[in-house]
Amino acid sequence: MTVSEIHALYQSGKTSPSEIIEQAIRRIESLDPKIHAFAWFDPQWVRQQVKVLEARGGGRGPLWGIPVVVKDNICVQGAPATCASKILSGFDPPYNATVIEKLRAAGAILMGMANMDEFAFGSSCEHSCYGPTRNPWDLGRVPGGSSGGSAASTAASFTPLALGSDTGGSIRQPASFCGVVGMKPTYGRVSRYGLIAFASSLDQIGPFSSTVADSALLLGAIAGFDPRDSTSGNVPVPDYLQEIKQGAKGLRIGVPKECFGKGIDPEVNEALQQALEQCKKLGITVKEVSLPRTEYAIPTYYVVATAEASSNLARFDGVQYGYRSASGQTILDMYAKTRGEGFGPEAKRRIILGTFVLSSGYYDAYYGHALKVRTLIKEDFDRVFREVDCVVTPTSPTPAFKLGEKLADPLTMYLSDIFTISVNMAGLPGVSIPCGFTKAGLPIGMQWIGRPFEEGVLFRGCHAYERAAGWHTKRPPLS
Amino acid sequence: MAISLKDVEYLSHLARLELTPEELQRFAPQLEEILAYVEKLKTAPTEGVAATTHVLNLANVFREDKVQPSLPTEQVLANTSSREGLFFKVPKVIDSS
Amino acid sequence: MNYTTVIGLEVHLQLKTATKIFCGCSNRFGAAPNSQVCPVCLGFPGTLPVLNRQVLVSGIRVALGLSCGVQPRIVFHRKNYFYPDLPKAYQISQYDLPLGSNGFVQVGGQKVRVNRVHMEEDAGKLIHKEGENASLVDYNRCGVPLLEIVSEPDMRFPEEAHAYLKTLKGILEYLDVSDCDMEKGSLRCDANVSLTPDTKVFGSKVEIKNLNSFKAVARALAYEVQRQAAVLDEGGRVQQETRLWDDVKEMTQGMRSKEFAHDYRYFPEPDLVPFSVSKEEIGAVRAVLPELPAQKADRFVREYGLPATDAAGLTAEKASADYYEECVKRAPEGSQGKTLANWILSDVAREMNERGLDDIGALGFPPERLVELVGLIQSGVISGKMAKEVFIEAVESRQSPSEVVKAKGLAQVTDRGAIQEAALSVIQEQPRAVEDYRGGKAQALMFMVGQLMRKTKGAASPALSQEILRELLEKKNA
Numbered sequence A: 001m002t003v004s005e006i007h008a009l010y011q012s013g014k015t016s017p018s019e020i021i022e023q024a025i026r027r028i029e030s031l032d033p034k035i036h037a038f039a040w041f042d043p044q045w046v047r048q049q050v051k052v053l054e055a056r057g058g059g060r061g062p063l064w065g066i067p068v069v070v071k072d073n074i075c076v077q078g079a080p081a082t083c084a085s086k087i088l089s090g091f092d093p094p095y096n097a098t099v100i101e102k103l104r105a106a107g108a109i110l111m112g113m114a115n116m117d118e119f120a121f122g123s124s125c126e127h128s129c130y131g132p133t134r135n136p137w138d139l140g141r142v143p144g145g146s147s148g149g150s151a152a153s154t155a156a157s158f159t160p161l162a163l164g165s166d167t168g169g170s171i172r173q174p175a176s177f178c179g180v181v182g183m184k185p186t187y188g189r190v191s192r193y194g195l196i197a198f199a200s201s202l203d204q205i206g207p208f209s210s211t212v213a214d215s216a217l218l219l220g221a222i223a224g225f226d227p228r229d230s231t232s233g234n235v236p237v238p239d240y241l242q243e244i245k246q247g248a249k250g251l252r253i254g255v256p257k258e259c260f261g262k263g264i265d266p267e268v269n270e271a272l273q274q275a276l277e278q279c280k281k282l283g284i285t286v287k288e289v290s291l292p293r294t295e296y297a298i299p300t301y302y303v304v305a306t307a308e309a310s311s312n313l314a315r316f317d318g319v320q321y322g323y324r325s326a327s328g329q330t331i332l333d334m335y336a337k338t339r340g341e342g343f344g345p346e347a348k349r350r351i352i353l354g355t356f357v358l359s360s361g362y363y364d365a366y367y368g369h370a371l372k373v374r375t376l377i378k379e380d381f382d383r384v385f386r387e388v389d390c391v392v393t394p395t396s397p398t399p400a401f402k403l404g405e406k407l408a409d410p411l412t413m414y415l416s417d418i419f420t421i422s423v424n425m426a427g428l429p430g431v432s433i434p435c436g437f438t439k440a441g442l443p444i445g446m447q448w449i450g451r452p453f454e455e456g457v458l459f460r461g462c463h464a465y466e467r468a469a470g471w472h473t474k475r476p477p478l479s
Numbered sequence B: 001m002a003i004s005l006k007d008v009e010y011l012s013h014l015a016r017l018e019l020t021p022e023e024l025q026r027f028a029p030q031l032e033e034i035l036a037y038v039e040k041l042k043t044a045p046t047e048g049v050a051a052t053t054h055v056l057n058l059a060n061v062f063r064e065d066k067v068q069p070s071l072p073t074e075q076v077l078a079n080t081s082s083r084e085g086l087f088f089k090v091p092k093v094i095d096s097s
Numbered sequence C: 001m002n003y004t005t006v007i008g009l010e011v012h013l014q015l016k017t018a019t020k021i022f023c024g025c026s027n028r029f030g031a032a033p034n035s036q037v038c039p040v041c042l043g044f045p046g047t048l049p050v051l052n053r054q055v056l057v058s059g060i061r062v063a064l065g066l067s068c069g070v071q072p073r074i075v076f077h078r079k080n081y082f083y084p085d086l087p088k089a090y091q092i093s094q095y096d097l098p099l100g101s102n103g104f105v106q107v108g109g110q111k112v113r114v115n116r117v118h119m120e121e122d123a124g125k126l127i128h129k130e131g132e133n134a135s136l137v138d139y140n141r142c143g144v145p146l147l148e149i150v151s152e153p154d155m156r157f158p159e160e161a162h163a164y165l166k167t168l169k170g171i172l173e174y175l176d177v178s179d180c181d182m183e184k185g186s187l188r189c190d191a192n193v194s195l196t197p198d199t200k201v202f203g204s205k206v207e208i209k210n211l212n213s214f215k216a217v218a219r220a221l222a223y224e225v226q227r228q229a230a231v232l233d234e235g236g237r238v239q240q241e242t243r244l245w246d247d248v249k250e251m252t253q254g255m256r257s258k259e260f261a262h263d264y265r266y267f268p269e270p271d272l273v274p275f276s277v278s279k280e281e282i283g284a285v286r287a288v289l290p291e292l293p294a295q296k297a298d299r300f301v302r303e304y305g306l307p308a309t310d311a312a313g314l315t316a317e318k319a320s321a322d323y324y325e326e327c328v329k330r331a332p333e334g335s336q337g338k339t340l341a342n343w344i345l346s347d348v349a350r351e352m353n354e355r356g357l358d359d360i361g362a363l364g365f366p367p368e369r370l371v372e373l374v375g376l377i378q379s380g381v382i383s384g385k386m387a388k389e390v391f392i393e394a395v396e397s398r399q400s401p402s403e404v405v406k407a408k409g410l411a412q413v414t415d416r417g418a419i420q421e422a423a424l425s426v427i428q429e430q431p432r433a434v435e436d437y438r439g440g441k442a443q444a445l446m447f448m449v450g451q452l453m454r455k456t457k458g459a460a461s462p463a464l465s466q467e468i469l470r471e472l473l474e475k476k477n478a
């Protein structure tokens, strides 16, 4: 069900939040053991919120009585936030993220914490201390990552909405693998206050939903300037649902020629071409554009993101919260053992890499240099956006891969983020929506990229396409 | 760029991150492979290009000098596994810097 | 062998803003452990810093006060290192784009250049437990706003470093942005010192920490200069290191466990945006800058006719300059400006020194009392010599000078009759001196005044005694 469908039921008096929530709880309890979208789920905690909501009275917010699951790296008072890492085991944040306060104000019911790759390091949701999440379309495959739990929860209809975070594609890629809508807003559109940082200059919180309209609704509820986040943009939040009504006619799409080289799955290519044909029928013009610096996006990302991560993750030292090794006798030992035992292998690898690129003698060659290349990547987009309103690419070169398939080879795993990463590097909004299925029945996603703070334009194009194509009506065959 | 075991050991010390012998063995070639891939950046035409540290051109974001409530001490200490009285407790610090 | 000593000082100044640098926690000193902290200054996961505007304003004020240029683009960096008093494992500080740079402090005739003034956050406090493998951490101080003021290595002697620090503290007090209290740690100083046999090369730099007073700075530097000289004399090499000053043992000691050199991995803080300060904003801060010591000294010379050295002495510390001006304001017309200055620079200063006081206010001898004391001298109630005693007693007993004079019966005898009586007996007892005086020896009069004073146990007014003796001698002569 979509948010508007649920609200219609509430409006008609046919059902109440507690009934909807009980349904959701039952569904999660019966199906999540197979999928494992949740890192933490406590029905009593959920029911308590419903009680509070129903007692609250007053005006009903735009998400009144709507279940939402939150990625395990967003701080919610009363729920753990562990980033799916042993090192944060048991961490109970003493404060709410700004997005959580906004969700609560809008009347949402938080269903629990969604599984993820540890500290958002990964594209498969396999690097979690809670074990992997499975793709609802094929339990032998990954849901994508790092926001795999949020994507899977939405695809499995556990919750109509979910929040994820996206540093290099962590919302869009799992949305694509799970056949749902996943939006990474413009950097600074949504407050990062309360999002446990991976790479501060790239991270954004964004919505998952099964329709574009719901994505627009959720983004509208969480977006806006936050005095607690210096890097949030002081730009008014438009009414995205109103904007959607303007339709897609006259929009200009650019398709970068660099996105169709080797490594692209033919079925993905085919689905995208058909989607573009469909767009033309909607009065959207499609032209080829060029983003020549795309080839630099991944190496730049792995320098910038790991450097920032190595610093952001330094605070996990066992002193104030989370795991502490019992065997550390000296302070040095305590740190090294706590961190050595608390972090998983991918986190360790990235911390080491990030430490290296910042270390004395290498900063200029790596981090300093990457920041300049970042400028080049951004300039590519600036130029293209003088000609077109949106850039469209496949979200991922392939559909969902099998569990364990890429675990052994970190570099190949990194390369699967090729289409999403440059969007973070340039700080642009990007959304992945379903654009077809493989013969084997796996969802395929297409990514729409827009100008800064023009999420509304993306929603217009995507909504029009979604209504015409109808992929959103397909649900995975879960019993 | 060649990455030796010693390099990884140094980095693991700098990051206060104990690695198992297997991890040390594994990370050196993996790091080397990733860095070889990152070498590609050297070909980028960055001469005269400014660094991007923030994608938005924001500047001068402040808060006013007004006191807000602090966190109650019991909440401050609620998450630690080692405290004494109102303090956090750690193994003795002997200028390990 | 002779060496050139090169000294530079690094001062950390806590700003007395209402709140911390990046969060709304109170910046009050002395709260219960871990009671003045919030998720932001505790570095809890997910939290973000937001700069306190007042920190930048105070920072600009200090930069201008030290004649620094204010950078058009100010950026914060992360300085990464692990220490239990640093909850994020990085300090938000500044690196290559500090707030102010290229300033100077005029120390007597010498210009000590100020390399930079930058903003950063303070760390928490550690308490090391005796007899147990444990340290306790209090994070209240985390996020207290600091300015780091780094001098160029322009000083050649420990005394110069001491004088620079004193002058710097004076200026900072005038700027009124900090308590500048070394004991409470609101002003902290680290010193870098190296010795070199050749002025063209720099020797290995040793950093000295744990300097908690002006005295410690001077002593530690003197110690370190000797230590390094001894090492070099024996043909050894001075190790580049950080050493801690031990106030009790009066020596510096190298820190242990230096397996690896520091690598702070500075990079621009992505959680804070850059800051720029317009010419207008700088102008606005400049417009409200207070009169600084050097300017005030000039004015004291002009306005109160003081010698330049007195003016400099009085204005070195804001408290004493203010004290002086309060006195002048209260003194009757016809100005005792010079006398008051002498009193402050000598007796008052000596008394403060003896009592180990830094603050003239703590002496408990407010300006009106000094004015009263000087008034008692000028009206002849007490002699200058007696005034010194009265002053000490007044400070001791917290009484006013008049009260002291009354209580101790210290008022000088100004009764002409009583003095005349004593003078006559002196003339009688000292025929030799009388003869000398009459023979033209002027000193003989002073001798007789002394005798008279002795007779009256010092109570007679010296001026009056002299006058009466002369009258009597002249009369008899006639």
Ligand SMILES: [Mg+2]
Pocket: C012, C093, C120, C148
């Ligand atoms: Mg410092």
Ligand SMILES: [Zn+2]
Pocket: C020, C023, C024, C025, C036, C037, C038, C039, C040, C041, C042, C143
């Ligand atoms: Zn705080």
